[in-house]
Amino acid sequence: SQNVPITVASGDGIGPEIMDATLRVIKAAGARIDIEEIEVGEKVYLRGISAGIEPSAWESLSRTKVFLKAPITTPQGGGYKSLNVAVRTAFSLYANVRPCVAYHPFVDTKHPGMDVVIVRENEEDLYSGIEYQQTPNMMESLKLISRPGSERIIRYAFEYARSNNRKKVTCFMKDNIMKQSDGLFHKVFDEIAAEYPDIENEAWIVDIGAAKLADTPEAFDVVVMPNLYGDILSDVAAQIAGSVGLAGSANIGEGCAMFEAIHGSAPRRAGQNLANPSGLLLGAVLMLVHINQPEVATAVHNAWLRTLEDGIHTYDIYADGVSKQKVGTREFADA
Amino acid sequence: SQNVPITVASGDGIGPEIMDATLRVIKAAGARIDIEEIEVGEKVYLRGISAGIEPSAWESLSRTKVFLKAPITTPQGGGYKSLNVAVRTAFSLYANVRPCVAYHPFVDTKHPGMDVVIVRENEEDLYSGIEYQQTPNMMESLKLISRPGSERIIRYAFEYARSNNRKKVTCFMKDNIMKQSDGLFHKVFDEIAAEYPDIENEAWIVDIGAAKLADTPEAFDVVVMPNLYGDILSDVAAQIAGSVGLAGSANIGEGCAMFEAIHGSAPRRAGQNLANPSGLLLGAVLMLVHINQPEVATAVHNAWLRTLEDGIHTYDIYADGVSKQKVGTREFADA
Ligand SMILES: CC(C)[C@H](C(=O)O)[C@@H](O)C(=O)O
Ligand SMILES: CC(C)[C@H](C(=O)O)[C@@H](O)C(=O)O
Numbered sequence: 001s002q003n004v005p006i007t008v009a010s011g012d013g014i015g016p017e018i019m020d021a022t023l024r025v026i027k028a029a030g031a032r033i034d035i036e037e038i039e040v041g042e043k044v045y046l047r048g049i050s051a052g053i054e055p056s057a058w059e060s061l062s063r064t065k066v067f068l069k070a071p072i073t074t075p076q077g078g079g080y081k082s083l084n085v086a087v088r089t090a091f092s093l094y095a096n097v098r099p100c101v102a103y104h105p106f107v108d109t110k111h112p113g114m115d116v117v118i119v120r121e122n123e124e125d126l127y128s129g130i131e132y133q134q135t136p137n138m139m140e141s142l143k144l145i146s147r148p149g150s151e152r153i154i155r156y157a158f159e160y161a162r163s164n165n166r167k168k169v170t171c172f173m174k175d176n177i178m179k180q181s182d183g184l185f186h187k188v189f190d191e192i193a194a195e196y197p198d199i200e201n202e203a204w205i206v207d208i209g210a211a212k213l214a215d216t217p218e219a220f221d222v223v224v225m226p227n228l229y230g231d232i233l234s235d236v237a238a239q240i241a242g243s244v245g246l247a248g249s250a251n252i253g254e255g256c257a258m259f260e261a262i263h264g265s266a267p268r269r270a271g272q273n274l275a276n277p278s279g280l281l282l283g284a285v286l287m288l289v290h291i292n293q294p295e296v297a298t299a300v301h302n303a304w305l306r307t308l309e310d311g312i313h314t315y316d317i318y319a320d321g322v323s324k325q326k327v328g329t330r331e332f333a334d335a
Numbered sequence: 336s337q338n339v340p341i342t343v344a345s346g347d348g349i350g351p352e353i354m355d356a357t358l359r360v361i362k363a364a365g366a367r368i369d370i371e372e373i374e375v376g377e378k379v380y381l382r383g384i385s386a387g388i389e390p391s392a393w394e395s396l397s398r399t400k401v402f403l404k405a406p407i408t409t410p411q412g413g414g415y416k417s418l419n420v421a422v423r424t425a426f427s428l429y430a431n432v433r434p435c436v437a438y439h440p441f442v443d444t445k446h447p448g449m450d451v452v453i454v455r456e457n458e459e460d461l462y463s464g465i466e467y468q469q470t471p472n473m474m475e476s477l478k479l480i481s482r483p484g485s486e487r488i489i490r491y492a493f494e495y496a497r498s499n500n501r502k503k504v505t506c507f508m509k510d511n512i513m514k515q516s517d518g519l520f521h522k523v524f525d526e527i528a529a530e531y532p533d534i535e536n537e538a539w540i541v542d543i544g545a546a547k548l549a550d551t552p553e554a555f556d557v558v559v560m561p562n563l564y565g566d567i568l569s570d571v572a573a574q575i576a577g578s579v580g581l582a583g584s585a586n587i588g589e590g591c592a593m594f595e596a597i598h599g600s601a602p603r604r605a606g607q608n609l610a611n612p613s614g615l616l617l618g619a620v621l622m623l624v625h626i627n628q629p630e631v632a633t634a635v636h637n638a639w640l641r642t643l644e645d646g647i648h649t650y651d652i653y654a655d656g657v658s659k660q661k662v663g664t665r666e667f668a669d670a
Contacts, residue, residue: 127512137483141477180467180476181466181474211570211573231509239547
C-alpha cells in the first residue's frame with residue numbers, strides 16, 4: 001500500500017538523537033511513511049519568529065496533517081510563545097492522550113499494577129495565553145472553560161474507554177472553588193457519563209484525586225481533566241509508573257494530529273548518546289495506529305517491550321537488580 | 336501563666352469526633368487555653384449564611400485571633416462560599432504551612448526519608464473567586480498574582496527555612512505558559528532567594544516538579560508555590576508520606592492564625608468512632624507553638640509519635656506487619 005506523508009521535526013537538545021533512534025526503529029519495522037522534515041524550535045525562535053515555526057513548516061503540517069515532533073527548547077524571556085501550544089491551537093488538537101503504564105518487573109516502579117490513561121483537554125483553561133498586567137504589581141491570567149470544549153474532550157474520553165476496553169472514566173476538577181469554570185466541566189461530565197451506562201464513572205476534587213493517583217494509581221483507568229491539571233498530573237503519573245522518559249503522547253484534533261514525548265529537550269544531556277528515546281518512540285507507535293498501520297505499531301511496541309524485558313536500559317531507568325545492561329540512545333534503538 | 340483564649344469549631348462529618356479527641360489530648364498535656372466554641376459549617380450554610388459563619392463567630396475570631404477548626408461540609412450547589420477561603424481572606428492568612436513527614440517504620444510509606452514542608456500562598460491565584468459567565472457556554476475564572484502577595488509568601492518560606500534549620504527552598508510555578516502571573520512569582524522568588532545566600536534555592540516548572548515530588552520527595556525540603564498548586568501538591572505530598580489523615584496545617588496572617596487538618600469532613604465515616612484525629616491534633620501542635628506553649632506542643636507531639644510507634648493505629652493507616660492494634664478515634668486519643 002501507499003506511503004503516508006508525515007511531517008517530522010527533530011527539535012532541540014536531545015531531540016535529534018531520539019528522533020533518529022525513533023525513525024530508524026519504525027522504518028526497520030516497516031512503517032510506510034514519507035518524511036517531510038521541518039525545522040522548528042530554538043533556531044527558529046532566535047530568527048525572531050515568536051512561536052518557533054515558519055510559514056513553510058505550517059504549510060507542511062496543513063498538508064500532511066500528521067506531525068511527529070521531538071522536544072524543543074523555547075528561549076527564556078518575553079516575546080516567545082510555546083510552539084506546542086501554537087500547534088495545538090492552530091489545528092484544534094483538543095485531546096491530549098497520555099498512557100502511563102508500569103512495565104513491572106522490567107522497569108523499577110513502586111506501582112507495579114499501574115495502567116492509567118490521562119486524557120487531557122488541550123486547548124482551553126489557563127493555556128488561553130490571555131494575561132493582563134493590571135498594574136506593574138498585579139498580574140491576571142484567564143482560565144477559560146467552555147461547554148463545547150468540555151463536551152468534546154469528555155466524550156473523547158468515554159469513546160476512548162469504550163474502544164480500548166477500559167472500564168472506568170474518572171473526572172478531576174475543582175468545582176468547590178471554581179464553581180463556574182470547573183463547575184461546568186463537572187456538569188458536562190455528569191451529563192455525558194449518563195450516555196455511557198456501560199462505563200463506570202466517578203469525579204474527584206483534583207487535590208484529593210491527585211493524592212489518590214500518586215498513592216494508589218492502580219485504582220484509576222481513564223482520567224479526564226482540564227488542561228493544566230492534565231499537564232501536571234500526566235507528568236506525575238508517567239514518573240511514578242517508571243519515568244517521564246517512557247511516556248508518549250498523542251494530540252488529536254478533527255483532521256490533524258501531533259505525536260510527541262511528554263518530556264522536554266533536556267539540553268544538558270544533548271549530544272551525549274544518553275537520552276532514552278522511548279517517549280518519542282511510543283509517540284510514534286500512537287502515530288502508526290493513527291495512520292492505520294496497526295501491525296507496524298504492534299511490531300514496534302513488542303520490540304520495544306522485549307528490549308525493556310531484556311534489561312537493556314538507558315541511564316534514566318537503569319536500576320540495579322532490574323537492569324542488565326546500561327546502553328546509550330543508539331544502542332537502545334539497535335536493540 | 337495565664338490561659339490563652341482560642342476559638343474552636345467542631346465542624347461537620349467526622350469533625351466533632353476528632354475535635355473532641357484533639358482537645359482531650361492537648362488539655363491532658365497541660366495546654367493553657369480558654370475555649371470559645373463557635374458553630375460554623377453545614378448547619379450555618381443551611382440557615383442561609385453564604386460563607387457558613389455568623390457575625391457572632393466572626394466577632395470571636397476577631398477577639399481571640401487563634402482558630403482551631405475541624406473540617407466542615409459545604410453544601411453542594413450555587414450560593415455557598417468556602418468558609419475556609421472566607422476566613423483565610425478576611426484575616427489575610429497569607430501563609431499555609433503544611434509539613435508532610437514520613438513516620439517510617441511506624442507508618443507504612445513508600446518514601447521513608449520524606450520530610451517536606453509545603454508553604455502555600457493562601458490568598459491569591461484562582462482562589463480570588465472572581466468568575467464570569469461570558470455566555471451560558473463560556474466560563475472565565477481569574478488567576479491573580481501580585482508582587483506584594485508573592486513577596487510575602489516567598490519571604491515567609493525563606494524565614495521558615497532559616498528558623499527551622501532547613502537547607503533548601505524550592506519554587507514551583509509554570510512561567511513557560513503563565514508568563515505574567517507565574518512569571519512574576521518566579522522573578523520575585525529569584526530576588527528574595529538572593530537575600531538568603533545561606534539557604535539553597537531552586538525553581539521547577541510545576542509539571543516536572545510535581546513528578547519529582549511524587550517520585551523522589553526526599554529531594555525536597557521547603558517548597559513554596561502559588562495557592563492552587565499548593566492545594567493539589569500538599570494533598571499529594573501528605574498522602575505519599577503516609578496519609579492525608581496525618582497532616583496538620585497552619586494558616587498564618589499578620590495578627591491572626593487558623594489551624595486545621597488538611598483533609599475533609601468525610602461525612603460517610605462520621606459518628607462511627609473511626610476517624611484518625613492526627614491531622615487536627617498536629618494542627619493543634621502547630622497552634623500550641625504559635626501561642627507560645629512549645630513545651631506543651633512537644634509533649635503532645637511526643638505522645639502522638641509514641642502512639643504511632645506502639646503500632647496503635649486507626650483504620651486509615653492500619654497496615655499488616657506495621658500496625659499492632661486497630662483502634663477507633665477515642666481509643667487513639669486515650670493512648
Ligand atoms: C512545553 C509545555 C508548554 C507543555 C505544556 O505545558 O503543555 C509540556 O509541559 C507538555 O506537557 O506537553
Ligand atoms: C475545602 C477547600 C476549599 C480547601 C482548599 O481548596 O483550599 C481544602 O482543599 C484545603 O486544601 O484546605
